[in-house]
Amino acid sequence: MLTGCCWWLLSMAMPATARQQEEALPAAMENTLENETAGKEAVPEDDADWQQLNAYARHRIQLNTADAAALQSLGILTPLLVNNFLTYRRLLGNLVSIYELQAVPGFDPDIIRQMLPYVKVGDDLEPHYSWYDYLHKGDHTLLLRVGWQPEKSKGYLHTDSTLPHYAGNPLKAFVRYRYNFPRRASWGVTMEKDAGEPFLKGTQRYGFDFYSAHCFIRNRGALKALALGDYTVNMGQGLLNWQSQAYSKGAAVMQIKREGEILRPYTSAGEYYFFRGAAVTLEQGIWQTTAFVSLRRLDGHVNTTDTAADMQTATSLISSGYHRSATEMAAGGTLQQLSGGANIRCNTRRWQAGANVMYHRLTPALEKTPAPYNQFDFSGQQLLSGSIDYAAAYRNIHFFGEAALSSNGKPAIVQGLLASLAPAADMAIIYRYYDKAYQSLYAKGFGDGYRTANEQGLYMAASLKMHARLRVDGYMDIFTFPWLKYRASAPSGGKEYMAQATWSPAKTRTLVLRYIFRQGSSNEVIPDNPVKVLSEITSGSIRIIWSQQCNKQWSIRSRLSGSRYASAAGKQQGWMLAQDVGWKCRAWPLGINARIAWFFTDSYDTRLYAYESSVLYDNAVSQLYGSGWQYYINLRWKVNKRLTCWARLHQTIYSGVATIGSGWDVIEGNKKTMLQCQLIHSF
């Protein structure tokens, strides 16, 4: 049935004349993905920013009519650069040519090169689209992706007397249909089944495990945005609610401010960070107001000792989205979450300010099993919180911040500034204070950890252009955690320093050197002591990347990564050497890229994270520990202007091990393979 639907959709598309164009993920986003994977121990599934960039590649932003929101949505420009560009355009009129970007203060060749695929200069009039245009000027895209692991893990094996732990097969499937007219209209359906989840049987008798649909209209008169179905809400600096991707500490040292539209369509496969319902943003002059309501089900463990429904409580919320085993399926959709909120803001040319409010009601109520580390976490049925946020530009300085209060009266504050101190020097400072008892379900404020609570810190960063071909970036972050946290059984703190030099001897060659030093505390087993104690940890990582576009066909990328970890228990280290090669066939619409990597780490503590090139819109980050080899090969075949296919083989071979993984995911043997196929049809 599914195959039939797909072919029907494909046949519908045949008369269309749209074209498919793919762009690789920007380096800053790669680093963000690596950091988020390291922080959450799971690869994020949100590909909205990547989709947006590719949509802009087909419908370029008109620089002479673009507003601040459109430029910000690229994810390439800092608020300082956006402000510089708008000031330039206001003072000197429309750009005559795309080459004029070089005259805008702060726009160096590297930034312009990143922007070029997504912007244009030409039609100088603000287009007025009719409803017909909304419905017909966008692109329809159908994405089909399947992936599977040939080696069966323990969860799929059965014995004579027991069924497999996982109810489904190892196939991972993802289907997405989307119509997208950037910054105007979007609608679509997303379906996903994780490996191990049943399909068309058992609890998933309707097929996929996860379904999502959305309809989104933007910039229609006073109607700034209207969302029906699944959407995300991103307010202020993320203290109250931020469900999209957000930059944190990383290679892009100046990209620390959360910015962009409050309402965004949700099209990703993740099953947690979105709302389901309706939302609207209205704009009148400098005033903008947003209201939203959502009703959806969440996964969680419910305490069923009380049979009376009103006496039941949930002991935890689960964000993984897995429904493979009987336990996971029993926890699926056990909580009902009613959410609502509003934002009112005033936007002027120099400043903007807003007030936000958010309300959640969980049924049954959340009552976590009390433990010292979680005693300040949210418990109960209702959570009401509010915040105010602002952003303002004064000369070469951009200030921003947010102050939030949760219903228990505990605050969270973040204040920052970005300054362009000289044509070749930028600086960023951000201070955050998140009370140990501050509570929010979807906060994503800037910080060392991924919980917007129990943290205070000061981050300072600078970006210096030493020479036309040499840039030096660095940051330092000093932080404290006033209360217990994961793997820290006492209040703790630490600091982190990063220095990075980027040398581009030519447009086609880049060398990146990066060093990160971190000092923190963690519970450690120390010799002759059976109990873990909080100990000081120092770690460092070094990365050297050489990228070269040899010619129109060949590109190479060499990477050396090292990590060092020192604690009371001893010192460990890890290394990875990887070589990437990309090749585009001249005669055929075929592209291949591949990697081979050797890695060695003393322990899990010196594990290395490496972003991988995968099929389009698939976030892939490897977590490497132990010793062995890893390789992958990706094939991309552009059948015609509308249809592109991908195939991927990924294998890791560990040396000196009999099994890989843990728990129900353990595999017998020393090889772990992943096969993927993807098809994207645009029409």
Added chain:
Amino acid sequence: MKQFMLTLICMQCILTLYAQPLLSPLGRDAGNYSYHFHDVYSANMHPAALPLLPGLSAGIYSERRFMLKDISLYMAMLGIPAGMGAFGLMVARFGNPLYYRQQVSGAYGHRIGHNVSTGLQFSYMSQAVQGYGTASALSVTGGTLGRLWQHVYAGLLIRYTQLLPLLYSGGVGIEASKDCLFSAGFETGGGTVTTGSVNMQYRIASRLGLRLGITTMPGYCHAGFALQLHTLHIAVGTGFHPQLGFTPSTTIIWQQQEK
């Protein structure tokens, strides 16, 4: 006696926590790796910076370390240009009548061409603890500063003190504009912990400047602002140590106008 015991305990804490060298305010040498940020205050840390002073200059500095009156630091310095070179004088006192450390320094720096300068400083240091007598030592400091290319400056300093091993320090400064300086430095030697520092100075307006910096081992931040009133330069700042707290400081410098 109570005051004496308190002083000793505080000193022990400071030394244990690698707070900072007793007679060295943090970040004070940052301006040396530049063209537009020299003053007599920074030049007394690096004798090679003396000939880069624009004219006769004098200044005083005071700080109350970790807000404790008994471990205050006072310094007075003088820079006297002389042809292609310049002389520098400095006196410093740290502590209280029961425990104190003093230093008297004389220095000379000389320009070698447009881009390089060198200098030498001789210091006499003494330390006294009531009831335990006085100890003293001589030290010699020599260094050089130079412009590497365009707006990038670097310097090196070697310090020899009686009874102590050689200490090496150095740094690099990037003058992004005449109003903005980023610098990074290190100090190491004799088996001591290597200390790194990063500093930023920025003039928001012609009369108002800001300063920010951090050091490692100890993890220490400092920040401040400075006002320029004709020939007078007034700087107020504070350092922050995570365990020991704040160190407020004030600097007043008179600088003869450049002819």
